[in-house]
Amino acid sequence: MSINDFVIRFANVNGSGSASANTMFAKALFRMGLPVATRNIFPSNIQGLPTWFDVRVSARGYLGRRESVDIMVAMNAATYEEDVACLSPGGYLIYDSTKPLARHLRRSDITEIGMPLADLLLSEFEDIKQRGLFKNITYLGALSALLDIEFDVITGMVATQYKGKDALIAPNIAALEIGRGYAQRYLSCPLPIKVRRVEAAGDRIMVDGNTAAGLGALYGGATVCAWYPITPSTSVAEAFELYANQLRVEENSGRRKFAVVQAEDELSAIGIVIGAAWNGARSFTATSGPGISLMSEFLGLAYFAEIPAVIFDVQRAGPSTGMPTRTQQCDLISAAYASHGDTKHVLLFPSTPKECFEFGAQCFDLADRLQTPVILMTDLDLGMNDSLSDPLTWEDGRAYDRGKVLSAEDLEAVEKFGRYLDVDGDGIGYRTYPGTHPDKGAFFTRGTSRDEYAAYTESPEAYEKNMRRLLRKWETASKLVPEAVITSSGQRAGILYYGTSATPMPEALDLLEEEDVHLDTLRICGFPFGKEVYKFIEDHDFVFVVEQNRDAQMKTLLVNEGELDPARLVSILYYGGLSISADTIQAQISEYFTQQKLPRLTEVKS
């Protein structure tokens, strides 16, 4: 008997309307107060290929991917065999029993729950397309009975979903009832796995990271968004535009206080962002790996010409087109050192939708303050799946930090304006927006070497001086990016992670605790790394670094920027394109302890 604790997987065909039905399922559980996490595993294709939708319900609030499946709703003939195979022993298989199951597909260690879905719908709906769509709703109805979901919550979901298209509400509810009725009549309900209303979700919300990031840009004061469609980042720009149209329109005129341009490609998108940022507007683009590659020449320009461009990189599995609908954390090196020559870029690593919002907004302050590109490094797993998140909040009265910008009055007071003078010793000069003053403060921006007064030069000394100042600015950046989040109980070993590798961490740590492995933790939020990161590493004998790429890219950054001995960092890697699970982390760490013959007891450091 298990309450509020299971993984259910829906195996469907994409383009068949299943995603919205499955989302309703997840959201209904959420509305019953359960912590739920969803993961949509979809193909790079529009219609007709296999897709899976995992919903994890966890009484303890674990939101990471789990390797095992307790309930399989197997609706795709093409993957039926593998779907049945991946069900955990003791699990429940829900299938369409209109045709009998082939003998070789049957398993004795699971419970098979057949429903003649096709038959049920055949009698109810004439239209073949409708039958397809309502099939998903029908199994949802059955699940409500099987899992003991409050029915009015589900019907409420339908009402929310089809608000404005009211004609659809009744047939959907009818379909729900067909499923529920069949289950109540013919199946033993509820199953030993079921749900029960709790208050665990609290005031939390369910939202995807991209929507939150789009809202972050909106609240952060972005006025120019230039983008080019690419999975999994498209919905960032779409969310920005959607909410800006609602919340950022001039009162009387109805005119827009923002501009969204779907550019012809990523080169153009970043160029627009840089042009707008140079001209004093907060601007951003959203893209994924291939876009970062294409933007790299421009990113070098922005670094050297000192332009506050903001980029949201929603990472997907590379290299090249790779697996565009799978998740990874694999663009760290290409983003951190994007462009030829000696370049370095500021990165932020959100772990939750709320951080997508907050860091998303903060990017603009940082970019303006540091006069350099800032890249938000999120990924498909966080960006495109609905996750449980604390509600988004904004402190009214918070001002934007526009950085060192001289107004006409400021310029009047300045003897001789020098764009690249390091007046304050923090490596950051003062800039002016075009058109500020009739006589003072105009300068020529270029990607070529110049002196402190922005005059072109090829002098080795002037060049080197400028490059050293940029390193000073880098140092300043390390103090401004969000600090790492640390928990410490004085263990000998630590574990370090970032972004979505944090999601399975509470569960992984609990699993490890059970094995008497105790670790202090550090979650990286920004690059360049603050002192606290290096101190944490120094304070531990060795530190695990968890990441979702093959080449241990965060480790590379840590070692390279901090002059660390790489031997002290032990990589825990997963790069299969699904999100890393607690099981994977636990297994690799456990293995390491065994191999290194390390003791597993808490050892408080002397």
Add this chain to the structure above:
Amino acid sequence: MSINDFVIRFANVNGSGSASANTMFAKALFRMGLPVATRNIFPSNIQGLPTWFDVRVSARGYLGRRESVDIMVAMNAATYEEDVACLSPGGYLIYDSTKPLARHLRRSDITEIGMPLADLLLSEFEDIKQRGLFKNITYLGALSALLDIEFDVITGMVATQYKGKDALIAPNIAALEIGRGYAQRYLSCPLPIKVRRVEAAGDRIMVDGNTAAGLGALYGGATVCAWYPITPSTSVAEAFELYANQLRVEENSGRRKFAVVQAEDELSAIGIVIGAAWNGARSFTATSGPGISLMSEFLGLAYFAEIPAVIFDVQRAGPSTGMPTRTQQCDLISAAYASHGDTKHVLLFPSTPKECFEFGAQCFDLADRLQTPVILMTDLDLGMNDSLSDPLTWEDGRAYDRGKVLSAEDLEAVEKFGRYLDVDGDGIGYRTYPGTHPDKGAFFTRGTSRDEYAAYTESPEAYEKNMRRLLRKWETASKLVPEAVITSSGQRAGILYYGTSATPMPEALDLLEEEDVHLDTLRICGFPFGKEVYKFIEDHDFVFVVEQNRDAQMKTLLVNEGELDPARLVSILYYGGLSISADTIQAQISEYFTQQKLPRLTEVKS
């Protein structure tokens, strides 16, 4: 009194024909058997800005840049002051005395040698443009007397230079004689600094690295060259085309056995290279930093789709447009890890024109064998300046290694062709060219994940397996790239360098020896690094790493790929855009020994 040992600097205005006169000067000395090195320091501009041309003559054969100047030929009014200032005490200043020197420009610690050049030419040449051109030749004539250069060698140079434009020979020789005559009559000739015929240059040649690299591509069997103009790489493609037109034309038809395409940009250039390489032609492009940035998406495709593309990166000072006519070694990270996702690329590092030729040719064998991009990392200093080099040689009968390519007959023998099967355990599959066989061996190439039979898949296991195979291939690559060049006398400390940082090394080591600093040396020739590189580092207490960039990019690669403790690598950096000098290396190393209070005696390791 100094014989065959000095640095002479010509300060001119660009677009005034000085480069060819100064080159004749250098070549004349070379023809007298002297080891000479030239360095043209030119602006990113076509006409009217300052340019300097350094010629170093060294009896000991040192070819690196030297910081001090013994003779200054100051022909540019705009830079006169700084030019006079940079002359070493005791040096010689040659200037146009038509107008008297301003008092504040005079120095008592140098010898001023005035020649009324403008006056001399005024009477000889009517045309004002001719006067400008012949002025350079006239000071050349004077120098022949001042430095005791064999006059027939110089006149011979003129004859070579103007072969085909015979009408120009006589007036040039007349101009030479005007200068020589004036010097012999009015100046005390020769100076204590002078030259004398020796046999030190041997059978060596004087050639720039780009020409040698273009020849390397020609000898290496490249048939498709696609490029886009960019300083300092343009002359690679031009040299390839020039010599191919001479040496690679079909006998009877006169048709070309190669295709050169000036593409519309670098994205297109690399696309053409990849398309041609995929279709079985050896193909390459030449570019510089901005081009590498633009090519990075395509480089990721070539890595993942396993296409043997060859790129010659002639590095210039970044970031961004930076200093396009200055040299650096600053594209290492962007080339090695070009593209998003987990990518790594093979790099070769030539140090001399001969290696530009040899490695240039070898790139094609390596790319075909490894089925991956190979990037030749040269730079402006090596690429655009004439250097002394051993003659280029080719072993007749040497075959091209086209790698694992199946012919129609091979395919007949194969049961089931699997493009990405690791049959040999070296991570390299067998490929087929399009059109090989009517029924077998065709496959679909893509930048997306696929199984061993080239079928599209999003399976995590298939993806991971493929990515691990690529790491195996990387391992194979480390055994195939040119080995590091090591000299060892069992010192405690070593010094590691690559590319043009090797040029000043003999001199730097001699200077250090004088200070009782003795170092074993290793010159890196390829990436991924071979075992010998790590062994060298292991065998020494610490190792200096000499490079011409700000961010110690080679050190980053060494640490990252070898899991080294970065504390053992001490960076010697110069990034002012001129080439690194022996003085800089010596000073930094000496400083390190002093700071670390290290003993300076040879200590043979126990």
Add this chain to the structure above:
Amino acid sequence: MTFVAKPRVHHPKLPVNEIGLTRRDYEGPVSTLCAGCGHDSVSAAIVQACAELSLPPHKFAKISGIGCSSKTPSYFLSKSHGFNSVHGRMPSVATGANLANRDLYCIGVSGDGDTASIGLGQFAHIVRRRINMLYVVDNNGTYGLTKGQFSATNDKGSTSKKGLPNLNEPIDLVSLALQIGASFVARSFSGDKKQLVPLIKAALIHKGFGFIDVISPCVAFNNHQGSTKSYDYIRDHSEPVVVTDYFAAQEEITVDYAPGTSEEVHMPDGSVLCLQKLDEKFDVHDKVHALNYVQTRQAQGEVVTGLLYVDPDASDCHEVLDTVQRPLNELDVDDLCPGNAALEMVNAGFR
């Protein structure tokens, strides 16, 4: 369960072509595009054209960018190599492939996003380079694979699935190709195989750059009312200007058009295009005229289709570059390496 199977129909007695192959030998594996997608019809037309031309199915190079359209080369001609490269860069990859082996038939397939947005520069420049290939754009006015954004060929005023109008002027690829100087330019419709197949044949045989802009509706994102790239809209607004029939060299010419409106174009390989001009004044050999015609009709809301321009005597890239007849990828060290003696001469020049 949802079964999405597009079964391969078996024809027990498929007709064979001149080289003894059936249509099946030119097909590919089952498409994974949406049922009803115009792109699948384009693929089918390519299969038919290649089969009818009796070209050896392995002697093709199929190149594409990224998009639903760019996936299609995996669904036809499975005996030939294909290369699904990166977004917008098919033209450069195809250029390289053609330079490496001039003997292969090169087919490039792209989408309107792939060609008219990110790839516009490469498109214009491959036209200039006169690569000998068939360049097909599966033009649906939308970004299918990224789920329905407007593409640059989407007409001003045409609406999205949600009903929002497009505010930007379209880029007309046919006009662009004509203006930049393509030697073969046509427009067609995926739903009109009768028009499309002869055009594909002619473009394949044409020596030089053969461009066909195929309106190919996206049933998932751009086939609604309000779209100007829907099946219905194109059926209503397409205005064929020339009907083209293709006859191979030895084939008997079996069409008989009214005199004055017809023309025979003789291709260098001996094959013949029979043209029936539906607008008498239309001249298929005058590109300025064709451009003017297309633009004028477009201003009137008509979509001109058919063969718009052909220069049967055009030169291709290999002629311009004067490369050898043998494919460059067949040359080996003996052909390519000038040897050490030559190098010694080269060295001498550096002394």
Add this chain to the structure above:
Amino acid sequence: MTFVAKPRVHHPKLPVNEIGLTRRDYEGPVSTLCAGCGHDSVSAAIVQACAELSLPPHKFAKISGIGCSSKTPSYFLSKSHGFNSVHGRMPSVATGANLANRDLYCIGVSGDGDTASIGLGQFAHIVRRRINMLYVVDNNGTYGLTKGQFSATNDKGSTSKKGLPNLNEPIDLVSLALQIGASFVARSFSGDKKQLVPLIKAALIHKGFGFIDVISPCVAFNNHQGSTKSYDYIRDHSEPVVVTDYFAAQEEITVDYAPGTSEEVHMPDGSVLCLQKLDEKFDVHDKVHALNYVQTRQAQGEVVTGLLYVDPDASDCHEVLDTVQRPLNELDVDDLCPGNAALEMVNAGFR
């Protein structure tokens, strides 16, 4: 010694314009281009046009790519900000700049390499986006800064300095701009200031995308005999089709053209373009016609110059996007941030 000084001439009594400034206030530092380079004349024409229009010299944004041409914004209007960006990407940077502050006059300067090769895609798409700016190409048919390679606007058959003929067809930027839908299209010659200055004025005042292709000879690499972009060649082959005079809103119109061949175009700000048509049949408001005209004359070896097309009522990007009148870069947190209460409503939607 070589003295290369281009001294600034002093005019003791320079005339002042309506806002009390002299020509000097619109100039920049001394150019570092080659003496005689056409680009410097274009810069001078921009200076003259801006001064005559009495526009505040700091209210400009000057954007360029990379090349000799792209350096020129540092040599005019030194009181305004400039941005020498990366090769071929001026259009995108200018787009961003214009979106951020619609009140600045935006001048983009590019080269033929910068625009017709690497930047062709961006060029086509900025036309589509209707950015309100003056876009000038200093067109010399060559890559000046990289020392004389053929560019994509170099005519077929035109020779290099070494005498080798160009084998590729040119890309004609004027035709491209017309065809893609630019609302103001002109061609001129750097050596013809009388023609060029009014065109620059008109393009600056034009609300929308104003494109001027200026043939601007490169004395270092493309001014020899055999070049079709040399001073001599253009003087011989340029065919002005329309003479344009620009009159500001209050100004008295002082030209008097023969009736039938003249036309007054009224710009939205009240200024007037007086056009004298040298070819009576030429219609400056019909882009299909203009394109046809340019292409036809081109085929005859003539370089049509002058104003080729103008739509004085064109809309610009800000109208299409319906942005607020205030420049976006002036809006601060109070204008931009919807505040926490709104966020709570947003949160509610996620429950």
